[in-house]
Amino acid sequence: MAFHEVQFPTGISKGSSGGPRRMTDVVTLRSGFEQRNAIWQHSRRSYNAGLGLQDMKDLYEALEFFEARRGKLHGFRWKDWADYKSKDPITATTAVDITIGVGDGSTDDFQLVKTYSDGAGSYTRTIKKPVAGTVKIALNGVVQNSGWTVDTTTGIVSFTSPPGSTVVVTAGYEFDVPVRFDQDQIMVNVEQFNAGAVPDIDILEIRL
Numbered sequence: 317m318a319f320h321e322v323q324f325p326t327g328i329s330k331g332s333s334g335g336p337r338r339m340t341d342v343v344t345l346r347s348g349f350e351q352r353n354a355i356w357q358h359s360r361r362s363y364n365a366g367l368g369l370q371d372m373k374d375l376y377e378a379l380e381f382f383e384a385r386r387g388k389l390h391g392f393r394w395k396d397w398a399d400y401k402s403k404d405p406i407t408a409t410t411a412v413d414i415t416i417g418v419g420d421g422s423t424d425d426f427q428l429v430k431t432y433s434d435g436a437g438s439y440t441r442t443i444k445k446p447v448a449g450t451v452k453i454a455l456n457g458v459v460q461n462s463g464w465t466v467d468t469t470t471g472i473v474s475f476t477s478p479p480g481s482t483v484v485v486t487a488g489y490e491f492d493v494p495v496r497f498d499q500d501q502i503m504v505n506v507e508q509f510n511a512g513a514v515p516d517i518d519i520l521e522i523r524l
Contacts, residue, residue: 385496445471
């Protein structure tokens with residue numbers, strides 16, 4: 317198996333449904349109180365791309381993409397239109413959207429992350445598939461147009477000179493979700509499709 321650095325057709329993914337899923341174990345005690353334990357440290361996203369199909373051209377494009385990935389075998393990029401930026405999907409990205417680390421004078425590699433918080437709690441997600449040409453970097457709030465590179469296959473930002481001690485490293489970017497097909501067969505009935513029935517095309521986030 318491999319990961320193909322190609323993006324599922326965005327015109328189809330825009331009309332899909334799906335989102336993050338958590339795995340929580342809930343035990344109800346005899347007293348009626350509950351004990352809740354997180355089974356997964358990180359959420360896992362799933363989608364149904366079939367809902368994004370508008371016509372036969374879309375259907376063939378999805379089938380072609382499926383065959384090129386050989387069903388479940390190879391991973392690929394997916395644009396989650398509800399969550400594809402370092403901030404919300406409406407606001408333009410800036411180089412100070414997210415803090416990704418603090419310099420110590422020796423560390424020159426920093427992993428892109430995204431933090432979700434509302435004051436009562438927060439969750440930090442590792443971002444491994446930034447979109448090429450969208451990443452912006454700042455040091456102590458000053459935009460850096462050079463002196464760094466980003467690996468769009470891992471989400472690691474590398475500096476030619478390590479940021480100094482206590483220097484805050486921030487970033488802004490767009491990103492994709494690493495996924496695979498969650499089926500090895502797509503069932504299509506052309507007459508039913510033309511009548512408004514769409515096939516299920518299940519997509520599942522993968523760990524990298």
